[in-house]
Amino acid sequence: MHRVGKLDNWDEIRTAFQVARKGTVSGAADALGVHHATVIRHIDALEGRLGVKLFQRHARGYTATEAGQDLLQVAQATDDQFTQLAGRIKGQGEGVSGDLVITSLDMLSAMLTPAMVAFQAEHPEVRIRYRTGDRVFRLEYGEAHVAIRAGSMPEEPDNVVQPFMSQRLSLVASEAYVARRGLPKDVDDLPNHNFVVFDNEKSRAPFGIWLRERVPEERFTYRATDNRNMLDAILAGAGLGFVSSQLLDHHPDLIEVIPSEDSWTAPLWLVTHVDLHRTTKVQAFLKFIKAHFKTVASS
Amino acid sequence: MHRVGKLDNWDEIRTAFQVARKGTVSGAADALGVHHATVIRHIDALEGRLGVKLFQRHARGYTATEAGQDLLQVAQATDDQFTQLAGRIKGQGEGVSGDLVITSLDMLSAMLTPAMVAFQAEHPEVRIRYRTGDRVFRLEYGEAHVAIRAGSMPEEPDNVVQPFMSQRLSLVASEAYVARRGLPKDVDDLPNHNFVVFDNEKSRAPFGIWLRERVPEERFTYRATDNRNMLDAILAGAGLGFVSSQLLDHHPDLIEVIPSEDSWTAPLWLVTHVDLHRTTKVQAFLKFIKAHFKTVASS
């Protein structure tokens, strides 16, 4: 059903608004940048649809009836609202404020958090929201502005991808485990040990593939879905496991079992949605985080 | 100068509003009754003009960015406002409320006022504004809804004219004047008397013409621009003068000098502007006032 008299055409209201303001069709046409014939047609259409005269025509121009004056007030308020809206939206695109949503694998949390805190300190107007979780947050649905992804370069069409840094991994065990089971002599000795792994059969992480090629699945004695929990398990002596190399500094009781292989290192990517990539807020964050880790790396 | 980013196209905002509501281009197109290609073009144009993405495109539809959500809120408010406006305007055209502006020669004030009061009593929602004055209030400029005009039928193009009633005039004098100067014997005796006249040389009122044909201008010893003042002058004995025949009932000290001639009677016309004539408010008043004076005349 289509109710009669519903205002279906907002542009005609805008035209009527200008006519009511200026008092003449010609003046309104000039203000709107259209031909005065168009203005007349808009008014006629609007009045025809409403069934009420909005203006009285006379040689000096158009004067608003009561209905026209009512429309004038409403449209004036609307015009103000839209002007403010335009200002906000344009300012929003240019300024660094509002929410900035970042997502990554929770494995990277320890590394990223200091950087995000520093960024927020530099831009007090912005509120950081850091989202990690078992599922991958999707940029397409507006769930995050920036994602830090690991592994092979993402190739989703609407995402703009930048190389970020390399995530080096180490195969470690806790002192407690080594005291009990000893260190593997070499790679071939690995099947004789227990492993703490991520509970994802079809993980395409290179170190996961590397491990599955050398160690039968029965040795994956502890499976977790959370990196934090995996670390706890390794520290508790559940077995060998892969952790971010940076963690070795913070956990002296972790012992590197065998030398880190280059194939394990997963590149990290800064990913943004193409719709948001141009905004200064996102750009500011990307620039900041790249500079931040360049400094950290060089220091 | 034309500021960039000003929202020049309210229809595009309306389109974006529906997209933000429905979440999909197709849904919005369906709601708007247009093709979905049109919706896409509107969004693209709007985003291009603002320089900010309002939506993130993905396979499941469009989700609003922060800017899009801001627009959604503003446009939602606007839609509500316009809906209410449409309701008010349509109701206004149908109902009998608001101002009702009536204008006439002030000579008719005494006759019209009771009718207008009775009309207002019947329609409490309406506020009567009765405007008399030296100048003629013009319907074209929206100065009045209804005019009561005397004399020959008005023929302005945008006015709709209805015959109302006849205004019978009498040539009278006060008892004081008659006591001092006596009554004229007949028409030919009139130049020997003084006259109270309306101060308008080129009055086309038939009684005025009739008088000027028979009495030299020197005998117009009292000229007034106000009917009320003319009546006062006649009552004070300034001379003979034309008054509405109905006044004889209220002023017993007025004496009819010679029998009223048919040529003096001026027809009265109910005049409305074509733009307002169709409104129920005006129609209600016209119907009421015609019935009112029909009853009065027949009683």
Place this chain on the structure above:
DNA sequence: CCGACCCTGTGCATTGATGAACGTTGCGTG
């Protein structure tokens, strides 16, 4: 009293917006 100017209003040519059709992509389902 008259002429110049401004504003409205309308018929006709044109442009820009719209609609239809098709292709593509992603997602869910059996």
Place this chain on the structure above:
DNA sequence: CACGCAACGTTCATCAATGCACAGGGTCGG
């Protein structure tokens, strides 16, 4: 894994909205 569905996105033909030109009428100033 294949299929179907739903949604976006583009291209081309069409049509309605627009702009243009001119006529008509009223007002204002000299």
